[in-house]
Amino acid sequence: MESKFKLPPVSKRELSTPEELAEKLSPLVGQTFPLTRVSRTDGSNLRKLIAATLSSTTPVVxxxxxxxxxxxxxxxVPKALLEYIDTYIVTSGKVNYNLQVWNRNPASDSVQVEYANGxxxxxxxxxxxxxxxxxxxxIIESVLVLTPDYIVENFGKFGKPTIKSQMIISNRARQNVIAMPNSTLFYASEKAVGNQNNISNLSSFSIKDEPxxxxxxxxxxxxxxxxxxxxGKVTISPTLSTKERGQELERLIATKLGYSISEEDLMDGGYPDIRNQALEIKVQDSPTVDLGKYTPEFEENVPSCPGFTTGDIRYLIALTNGTTGLVEGVVLCEGNKLGSHFTYIASESYKCQRGIPMAFFESHAGKSAFNP
Structure with missing residues (x-):
């Protein structure tokens, strides 16, 4: 029974609403749940109990x-994909319950499951x-169905782990970009930052100056x-390292915009690459894009660009042919748009944590509720 929950529904529209989940799980309140005090065992037993309770009305797999x-x-990815849920056992005796989520920021829009229909x-x-x-x-005292937005709004952001961040552009997502007009995934700035007339000023700036x-x-x-x-015009040799390919594209973009480029500028590195335009440049012929220390998955201020967050930084990702090096498509948007198309990952396992006061759970004793 639990095994079918490892597959997603035929469509996200088939998922039970959070209100429906709370109603379906209400019979659990007052039931006995024998605790073994072994976290892995208790977690597995809870998933089995939830699956059994929901099994009569689950979506089509x-x-x-x-x-x-x-x-x-x-x-x-959540273990119970069929209803797209994660389950947690909360016990009393502490001031806070430490909600831990492994290998994803729950509040990000990072794509986890991609359907063939888009x-x-x-x-x-x-x-x-x-x-x-x-x-x-x-005794089970309450069952609460909570959304990430509700948790952040009421208890604060999930903690940012110290990790090397990466992003996956799947083959399907890549082909979607290439099929777009001009083979470019583009979003205009929601804040409408920048002035076109500044184009005549750029020769007097370095690409490493603050914007x-x-x-x-x-x-x-x-x-x-x-x-x-x-x-469709630029070819970047696939025999170069990822860093060297990025520098080649950085030089081209900066020159076309009107900057005078020195090798020292290119070797300086730093985030973002063309700091004067708050522009980070990536060249990628494989699904994995290395993002480094800063990632839009966790929005934070960018010290090198005062007034900008990782969500405001502009990203230019060139999708090159692995054999010829031809730029076949480009992603150009602010960082806050990347997660809705692609998937954030990390080079090693990590966990995001958010403390929730035990008093919150105790105040809802006897209930099965959604975002109470």
Missing amino acids: ASKSDFTVVPTRGKG ETLSANEVRFITVKVNPETH TESSLLPIEAILNVVVSDVV
């Missing part, structure tokens, strides 16, 4: 050919089911260069 779990080896299931759509169990009587009101261009100015001079 998708065929394996109709979806792809994007993260490598399914790391970070639908996706993202990290911020996972529903958390917390089951409060009295450690003395072993200013007199230097910053609108992202549309970068799009013009991408469309006219990059996609």
